[in-house]
Amino acid sequence: MRKRTATSYDVARLAGVSQSAVSRAFSAGASIAAETRQKVLAAARELGYQPNAIARSMSSARHADVQRTGIIGLIVTRLPDPFFSQIIDMFSRSFQLQGWHLLLFSVEAEAEVDRALTELMRFKIDGAIVMSALMSDHMAGVCRRAGIPVVLYNRRASRSEASSVCIDNADGGAQAAGLLLQTGHGRIAFLGGSHHDATSDDREAGFLAGLERGGLRLAAREEGDFTFDSGVEAGKRLLLSRERPDAVFCASDVMALGVLHAAQEYFGLSVPRELSILGFDDIPAAAWPRHQLTTIRQPYRAMVREAVEILIRQLEAPDGPGRDAVFAGQLILRRTVRGANLLPDGGDRAREARAAAAGQPASHA
Amino acid sequence: MRKRTATSYDVARLAGVSQSAVSRAFSAGASIAAETRQKVLAAARELGYQPNAIARSMSSARHADVQRTGIIGLIVTRLPDPFFSQIIDMFSRSFQLQGWHLLLFSVEAEAEVDRALTELMRFKIDGAIVMSALMSDHMAGVCRRAGIPVVLYNRRASRSEASSVCIDNADGGAQAAGLLLQTGHGRIAFLGGSHHDATSDDREAGFLAGLERGGLRLAAREEGDFTFDSGVEAGKRLLLSRERPDAVFCASDVMALGVLHAAQEYFGLSVPRELSILGFDDIPAAAWPRHQLTTIRQPYRAMVREAVEILIRQLEAPDGPGRDAVFAGQLILRRTVRGANLLPDGGDRAREARAAAAGQPASHA
DNA sequence: ATGCAGGATGCATGCGCAGTCACAACCGAG
């Protein structure tokens, strides 16, 4: 049986004041004498009293403009993926620092997002972050009507039903294409993530457009599911083909590392001499000494900071405008692209990217 | 301004019934006519009504034996670490499946656990999982008095103030020592995690005891902080020493991979011919083709399942006994220990471990 | 000495829901 915890009435009795006084002692800026507050806090300490956050949000439900539970829903996909776990950690810490709490929901497929949001809304979350997934238009409407701001991370919001923060995937793809063309690759392959995943598709589109501008066409195309193992398998398929590609651009670092390990281990290839590999994201393992993967970095710290700011601003001014922030990816030249280290200053595109990333994100209200 | 969402009264009015009827329509096993329930559900659908979970837990606070918020606190350390992110993901999914929700709290240091629990208790969590950290005895008492079960993951509970689930770290260390002795290594080093970290200390103690049984002493000792980079740095220090070790046992796979990359990249060493490396945990990257790290596997799926079961059992029978589950680590022979693949069936210890892991965990009520 | 402003405090109320209680409606048996 759950033991009863002390309530504000218990504290009031012990401190010899009214329950209102206890409530006021715990809310900043309330009209209460310093002496009284001390008396109350002392009694509270003695009883181990902590204001009940649930009851508090119930109570304030009356006062229209401040109903707050202090809870934010965080809906995540592929939590164990190193790219995402870094981001989740940063979200968690950022919100904590500002006094918010996160209700975590891990979903498998895009289709579960609506269900997750519905369930979270029963807890009267004040807002939500949705990672790498979209909600339905229906759900977006429900959230809007309920006054719950949602920020999509890693997805562009369509029709401004929500705010969003993401990387310019098409531009990243174009940067990748530019680098591979500039370094004289001829048989270029692309390894995509899950079928019809917006992120992967955009990177591919930008990549293809970039190749086309250089007068090249894709030599091969494979598809994985953003996991390392799928990268290994796709790598094997690519390298077994008759016309072996001399470069592969992968929709994520995790898959790119799969290709790298497959190329070295199962084909004894020298990277980048016999095969160039280009990733996307810049996860920690990309920088490991034996990997030194050339990739497009997502400035995820700035991106998370931006997402948190957008959400909190909307929490404070619920009728304010949303915001779509698009960040530029930054080409990181390491060792897996042949000839790249010979380019002056890492090539023009890299310089451009660096400049863009340093500034503000492009935005669309 | 937050828009008002539909309440049970709104649904009642639309359905032409009382508020009580609406409440009953949403609670299984309540005394209500099927026809009435349908009417209510239809009205609810029309208004987009969802029972308010906050108000529900407020209300049921009166009925002593069932106060439930449905929220479980999850306090985590080192969230981005691949070993932990897998586990967090599994916790998240397991609890979700059973209708519980997780309030996530990411902490940096052991000392923050008490603060985190205190904060979570304001939300009247029904229970908590604490990963890789201990709470103070004081806090344990507070939780016990409040009737909030806590399960420590990856830590042994002292004085049965809480339940716990963890791996037999000392035995894992002993297995590591056994393997290195059996394969004829002579200058053996240990790479620890953070200073005075219980996990690292226990692994070290078991390892040292094992070496001693074989008549060997540690040739060198280094300390990192469980990160890859610290593994690289510690690896450099070890390999620069006059009497270079011929084997290193690392307190975690992440650090072991750091040593591996450092040995190959900065010293051009052949692993395992010139240096054997042994890790602990068996994270996904340990199995990558170019790593093939020999390690002690934690059967984390079974462990998380056990932790969830323990917590839910205590949630349902709050006065029931706690439980300390200790799982056996399983030696996974890959390629980073010289001579290990020559052992019959991977060596006796591996067979033993496999058998132990297949069975029930040892337990101490 | 009187009036008044402004701070401090207590009382009463309701947030949305689940459960208790009382009673109406309806059943089959006598």
Place this chain on the structure above:
DNA sequence: CTCGGTTGTGACTGCGCATGCATCCTGCAT
């Protein structure tokens, strides 16, 4: 046709808190 029993339903209450409102008190100006 009446009576005990069974269901279904609605009125009412309180979970713990924050706040509006009324009241009281203190200090200061007149």
